[in-house]
Every structure is written in C-alpha cells, then in structure tokens.
Amino acid sequence: MGTFEGQLSKLQIQVGDGGEAQYSLVLDDQPVVTLNPHVGEPIRLSYQGQIQCQHCGRATKKSYSQGFCYPCFISLAQCDRCMMAPETCHFHQGTCRDEQWAQQVCFRDHIVYLANSSGVKVGITRATQVPTRWLDQGASQALAIARTANRRLAGLLEDTLRQCLADKTNWRALLKGEAAEVDLLAVLAEVRDTLQQPLQALQDQYPDELHWLLESVWQVAYPVQQYPTKVVSHNFDKTPEVSGRLLGMKGQYLILDTGVINLRKFSAYRVAVSVGT
Template identity: 50%
Template sequence: MELQGICHKMHAGLKDLSVTDQHIHRANVEYKFILDRSDIELPFSIGQEIELEATGNIYCVSCGSKTQKSYSQGHCFKCFKTKAACDMCIMKPETCHYHLGTCREDSFAHEVCFQPHIVYLANSSALKVGITRLGQMPTRWLDQGATQALPIMKVGSRRLSGQLEIMFGTQVADKTDWRKLLKGEAEPIDLIGIREQLLEEFAPKIQTIRDEFSQSLEFNEGIEILEDEKPRQFIYPVEQYPEKIKSHNLDKTPIIRGRLQGIKGQYLIMDTGVINIRKYTGYELKVRAE
C-alpha cells in the first residue's frame, strides 16, 4: 500500500471508554493519519514494516504556498511573521497582548483566545500542569502522550489560563520529557490528592488573579474550580518501547524505514527510531506499508 499527500498531525481519539469502581474514566487511544487534511484509517498497523519518504515539497498550512522551510509547525516565513497562530503568546499564553491593542488578528483572538480554557494536571513522563481550550479535550492530552489527566479549573480566556499555569508552575513542571515518554508508561499518580493540595496552597493567589481579571467587562474571564472532575486514564497502542531513543529526521534522511512498534502522542515508535509526525506538518510524504 502506498499513499501520498501533505502531512498534518495525526488525529487521536478514544474507543472502548469505561468507568471503573473508582469512577475513573479509562479508554484506549486510536489514531488516524492525516494527508491533505483528510482523515484516513492508518495505512499501517502495529508490527508492520513501514516506510516514510519526504518528497522535498513543503507547503504552508495557512496560505498554501510552497516554501523551502517550515516555521512554527507548517507555516511559510510570511505567515510565521503575520499570523496570530504563530505569535509568541501561543507558546506563552500569559504574554497575550490583546488588551494592549497589539494582537495580530482580532478574529483569531475571539475564536481561540477568548474561548473557555481548562487548566489541568496530567501524567505523561511525570506530573505536569497544562492548559487547553475546552473543545480540545481530550485531544491535547493524547497529543502529549498523557496516561492520566484531570481538569482542575475552567476559565474564560487563554491569558487567564496562562497566568494560572505560571502560578502552578512554581510547584509543578509544565513540560514533558519526550524521551522518557517514549521509554515506557509513567508511574500512576494521585491527581485528585495533588489537586486538593495545590488548590489549598494557592487559594490566596487564585483569589488575587480572580479579582484582577474580574475587571474585564468585554469578556467573561472568571475562574471555576472543577471539584467534581475525575481522572481520565489512556492506553496507547504500543507493543514495545525502545530501550534507547533515536530520533529520525526527514530533513537529513528523506527516507526512513522500520517495523512499527507503537504510537504514542504524535510519535511513531519503530525498531529503527522514533519520529514526531506533527513536526512534519506541511511536508509532502509518501507512506508505504508492507
């Protein structure tokens, strides 16, 4: 089988959702490959020999123009410099500057930044705090390869969620160790216990931030504590984890081959190395499976 098209990050979804006696949601993760923005069933399965080939063509996911280099996960340089989706505040939401009148795109701010956001705890390579739009659950967790996740707050804007993430980040990491992520399953963590501890410890600072953002008249930027949420658990289709991590790079080696051993986050795990599919958004790929 051979497929060819413009690569986008894989779509991760849930199947076989169940609830245990402890009211913990558990589900298996399944993936679809995205070529030319169309969901397709995976053109390969765990255990198969697969081959990925970069044709050398790269296209901007925003304007569609051909580009020699990809910026900010699939953009040409012009879009990278002008699109709000490529601004630094996407990586550091606490630096949102809409209120200063300097946002690159008002429409983007209304569609993305001023939508309900979730502050969550997750367990990928270890405990971390993160944020995501309400509509991006559970996608955000699955893209990060989290085996556990727990929403702890619902807020009214991206900047507000960023402020809370920074606050919690003084006690909890906000990054995932991707190498550790791909070496095995993370040890289970008592996310509910950690939630209660953090909410109690940071109660005064949460109130200070709530008071600051309550002055916003244009948007509802309140904070809702999600006391009744229960942890989710995710099981990834991984047959075998590698002992040592070797990362494939299509810019240096346009054709890579290997036996597929698993998928976790946005990574294909092969016996020859791992590859982050999301990194090659906008690349034209040929995908072959035996």
C-alpha cells in the same frame, strides 16, 4: 496495504471503546489509514522534498511553527509568541496580530489541567480540545482543574501553578515506557494548599471568569507493543526516508524499531507512506 502520498498533518487520535487510543495517519487533511491494526508490521515514510505552508499554500524550504512559511509565521496570530506563553497576551494593548481570530479562539472558554505523561505537568487548552490535547501529548492520565473565560487568564493561572509544577513533557521519558500512575487529585490538593495566597488573589481579581472544577481523572492506554530502551529520533530534514517495524504510537510519535518520529513536527511536508508492505 498499499502506498499513500500527500501533505502530512498531525496524527488523528480518538479513544476507542476499550479505552485505548486509536490512531489514523492523515494526508491532505484526510485520514488515510488506521494504524492500530498495523502495529508490528513494516512502515516506510519518504519525504518528497516539498513543503507547502498549511495556511497560504506557498512553497517553502523550511517549516516554521509546525507547518507555516516564514511570512505567515511572522504575521499570523496563531504563530505569535503569546500562543506558547498565553500570559503574555497583548490584545488589551491593541497590538494583536488579528483581533477577529483572537475573538474566535482566545476569547473562548479554556481548561487548565494536570496531565501525567512523563510525570505530572500543568497545561491549558481550549475547552473544545479536551481530550484531544491530552492525547496529542501522550498523557496516560489527565485532570481538568479549572475553566477560564479566555486564554490569557488560563495562562495566568498556569503561570501561578508553575511555581510547583512543570509545564513541559520530557519526550524521551514519554517514549521509554508507561508513566507510573499518579493520584492527580492529591497532587492538586497539595498544590492548591501550597499556593493558597496567589491562587486566591487571582480568584479575587477574576471572580466571574475563573471557576475551579470537580472532575474525575481521565485515563487512556496507548497502542505500544514495545518501548525503546534508547530513544533515537528520526528527522526528515536529515534523513528523507524513515522505515522500520511499527512498534506503536504515543502522543504524536510513531515508535519504530529504528527510532521515533514526531509527525506533528513535520506538518505540511509532502510524504509517501507505505504500511504493512
């Protein structure tokens, strides 16, 4: 197939006509090869010893927050703690790192959802990122349960639902096999019944900004030929060259017969990739 070289980005994932996730490797912000046809073939990824900040382009010895240099990490709004914990949003306190960016990103409709990847979890994402967010997390099922007018409110709802639900994916369980199918509608009904009072209080506080949804369950299959019995994780910082037979893709992970690697973690690393040779 040949060799490609460039700055790594997260895998591009779309849902094909048959309901299977279709993967493309992305270098220099461009998809360079569709990976699904190469499952079962050799693949080699070689880190070239260069990392360039995906925001400013500055050379950096260490990547922060999946692809940023340290100055950008401590100054950009998209790297602030509230992006990981949106209920801690401090825009209303006048201390947002970039109010214009927040208006474009945080003050847009967000979706609160249930997803089944390694078990049922609750999460949030911008409405425009459905189903991309679910694919990135390796969810085999997902259910959009509410729409909010901004990111902070989505975080407050997620924080309430965390009383009954996990908000993290067990990545090792994710990569050991298909998650058992779950009745997400039944899970939602049980959670809403259990948390009736705090959920109603949130609804009363934000009557025009929080809307519960009546959606069908979304499902997808991942192109995995074989799951590992023991999960070994590759890391470019420790082992610059990663190679093996490509067994499949799930979430942002490549599954090789020698171990797994989360490509999103190494965004902004310059790599050379050979597939099928």
